[in-house]
Amino acid sequence: MLAEQSSDIAFTHGMQIGKSHTLIIRQTASSKPSVARHGQQIIASLPEGSTTRDADVVRSIRDVVIEALRVEAKSYLTKRLAYLARQGGFRYDKVRFSHASGRWGSCSSNGTISLNIALMKLPFELIDYVLVHELSHTIHMNHSSEFWAVVEQVDPRYKAHRHDLKKETPSI
Numbered sequence: 001m002l003a004e005q006s007s008d009i010a011f012t013h014g015m016q017i018g019k020s021h022t023l024i025i026r027q028t029a030s031s032k033p034s035v036a037r038h039g040q041q042i043i044a045s046l047p048e049g050s051t052t053r054d055a056d057v058v059r060s061i062r063d064v065v066i067e068a069l070r071v072e073a074k075s076y077l078t079k080r081l082a083y084l085a086r087q088g089g090f091r092y093d094k095v096r097f098s099h100a101s102g103r104w105g106s107c108s109s110n111g112t113i114s115l116n117i118a119l120m121k122l123p124f125e126l127i128d129y130v131l132v133h134e135l136s137h138t139i140h141m142n143h144s145s146e147f148w149a150v151v152e153q154v155d156p157r158y159k160a161h162r163h164d165l166k167k168e169t170p171s172i
Contacts, residue, residue: 009058009062009172010052010053011023011025011044011052011057011058011061012025012052013025017042017065017068017069018068018069018072018120018121019072019076019120020040020072021037021040021041021042021065021068021072022040022041022042023041023042023044023061023065024041024042024043024044025044025046025052026043026044026045026046027045027046027047027048028045028046028047029047030045030047031047032047033045033046033047033050033054033056033057033060034060035057035060035061035063035064036064037064037067037068042061042064042065042068044057044060044061062172065172066099066117066172069099069117069118069120069121069172070097070099070117072117072120073097073115073117073119073120074097076120077095077097077115077119077120077127077131078095080127080128080131081095081113081115081131081135084128084131084132084135084154085135087154088132088135088153088154090135090136090138090139091111091138092107092111092112092113092135092138093110093111093112094111094112094113095112095113095114095115096112096113096114096115097114097115097116097117098114098115098116098117099116099117099118099170099172101114101116101170102170102171103116103170104116104118104119104130104165104170105119105130105131105133105134106134106137107134107135107137107138107141109141111138113134113135113138115130115131115134116170117172118169118170118171118172119170121168121172122165122168125157125161126161126164126165126168128155128161129155129158129161129162129165130165132151132154132155132158133151133158135154136150136151136154
């Protein structure tokens with residue numbers, strides 16, 4: 001499973017993580033790799049001979065990336081979802097965050113919107129598309145023509161956004 005998850009990811013020095021974090025990779029004299037988040041930086045300190053392809057390094061970086069994306073998601077997505085709900089006249093009960101699913105988001109029949117923290121990897125217009133999509137499920141719990149009409153009222157370019165989103169993966 002780890003090999004499948006890490007095969008898509010090539011962590012590199014200077015890589016943008018989410019909207020506000022940068023990955024810094026540096027060599028260290030230590031015998032073990034360490035990864036920590038310091039402000040807007042994720043610093044991976046690797047001993048000589050270690051690379052960002054090593055399973056233990058990938059796992060360590062991924063754990064901190066998840067932490068950073070969760071911080072960003074809770075800050076940005078909560079506010080953006082509330083803003084789009086006000087603009088479109090939507091009502092939802094609460095918002096949850098996860099990263100365990102292969103989905104970008106979901107909406108339960110009781111009005112709970114679940115969002116994948118990997119949304120923070122996407123361009124802002126695709127984030128908005130997913131948020132509008134889930135908010136539209138608070139009105140229509142299906143993908144009927146009425147549902148898509150609600151989506152289109154808020155996001156007239158939803159077809160292009162939907163197409164672009166299919167090129168992305170919600171894995172971290």
